[in-house]
Amino acid sequence: MNSTEAILKERIKELTCLHEVNSIIVNSDYDQLHLSLEAIAYCLKKAWQFNTYAEVEIKSASYYVKTKGFNPSMVTIKSDIKVFNNADGHILVGYPTNKYAKSDFLEEEVALLNNVSLVVSNLMERKQIKDSEEKVKRQIERTDRLHILGEITAGIAHELNTPLANILGFTELLKERFSDREAARDLQKIVDNTIFSREIVKKLMFFACEMPQEMDVIQLNPIVDNVLELLRPSFKAKNLRLSKSFGVQKVHLKADTVQLTQVLFNLIMNAVYYSPIEGEINVHIEEEGKNVQIHISDEGPGIDSEIGEKIFEPFFTTKTIGEGSGLGLSVVHGIISSHKGSISHRQNHPKGTVFTVNFPKL
Missing domain, CATH: 3.30.565.10 (Histidine kinase-like ATPase, C-terminal domain)
Incomplete structure (x- = not known):
């Protein structure tokens, strides 16, 4: 590729690729990130000198996409994806080994691949930040909700304790005054259910951290x-x-x-x-x-x-x-x-x- 026209065409393809990749990233849906990465892969494929045969693989800890014809046996160039300075994956661009060699990749193409890897790395970092923010937000909301529930349940527990104690005490007194077995059996049911209710109140107080500890x-x-x-x-x-x-x-x-x-x-x-x-x-x-x-x-x-x-x-x-x-x-x-x-x-x-x-x- 010696002619000025051919060189210019390659530069235009590379600049067009960078513009398209940036557009894809700007419009990315963080919940559908694999679609954005797939679009970037096919965008990269078009930017290469022999784009009919070029294939692309994008691989990270959470995502894996590739163009249809990619296979590991290809002759490739590689650029790492780094998230907060830690290796998270890579982007590979390859040609069939029976047609091309490493020397067929242009220096400008290596630079383009590194630039695309950089913007993809930035995208992954923003995704992680967003996920972390949402996680913290959910934890705060849950903590607040549980705190409010704790205050409510503590109040309910304290309000129920006195009437339950009265029901239990007066039922026990009634049991002593009744000699009828059937009546005594019914009163025992009241006692059993009151004790069961009191246990629920005790559990509510545990939840609200109102129980004394040793x-x-x-x-x-x-x-x-x-x-x-x-x-x-x-x-x-x-x-x-x-x-x-x-x-x-x-x-x-x-x-x-x-x-x-x-x-x-x-x-x-x-x-x-x-x-x-x-x-x-x-x-x-x-x-x-x-x-x-x-x-x-x-x-x-x-x-x-x-x-x-x-x-x-x-x-x-x-x-x-x-x-x-x-x-x-x-x-x-x-x-x-x-x-x-x-x-x-x-x-x-x-x-x-x-x-x-x-x-x-x-």
Whole structure:
């Protein structure tokens, strides 16, 4: 390619490509980024000297697109995609090895590829920033919502405690005055239901962090072992396998033993409930910086992304009617928050859910 006209045509193609790539990026939908990358790949293909044979591959940690004829055996030039100075992928432009060699790529084409990689890298950075901002926003909204719910439930709990105590006290007095067995049986039903209602109130107070705590320095591993021993019959009933691993033999926390036991019992019992017969439950403890992490995973159906933000709210449950009050995870969240800890969940692979509890270690 020696003529001035041919050189000029190539420069026009390269400048046109850069303009089109910038236009694609400006109009990108961050939720449909693979479509933008695909458009960039075909735009690059047109800019090469032998564009009939040129093929393009764009690969990152989250995306992979290529033009129709691309294959790994081609002779290629490469430019890295870097996101916040970390390698995240690459862009390759290639020719068939039976027709072209490395020397057939122009210096200007190498420069063009580097420029396109730079703008694609900037696009990926903006995508990460947007995702991080949305995640923080969701966390703040969820925290605010749970805080408001905590204040409301604390008020409800305090208001209900007195009338429930009166119902229970006067019913017990009536039982002493009735000799009729049928009447006594009916009164006992009132007592039982009042006690059940009082337990719900107690759980609401746990969620609202209104329950008094007895904080002591405790060892975590023996408490986990005790809970697993308590749940042994539940494991046996569904023929579940237990995989237990304590990365640290002696983990000390400042916690309320009863409340910590309730957290572990609820989370592991949930894993048992949602696990399929002959499934596996994994309980893993490890140190992560200044925290102690407890991971509890199952092989159940998992948590739908649409309800992932709701599972810690009071009275929200996916269990069938009569099998759950919807207070278990809200109580767990309240207890963990009162211990200056945090709880999160993610998908288990290939199926199921992993709950991770973080407690500050001593």
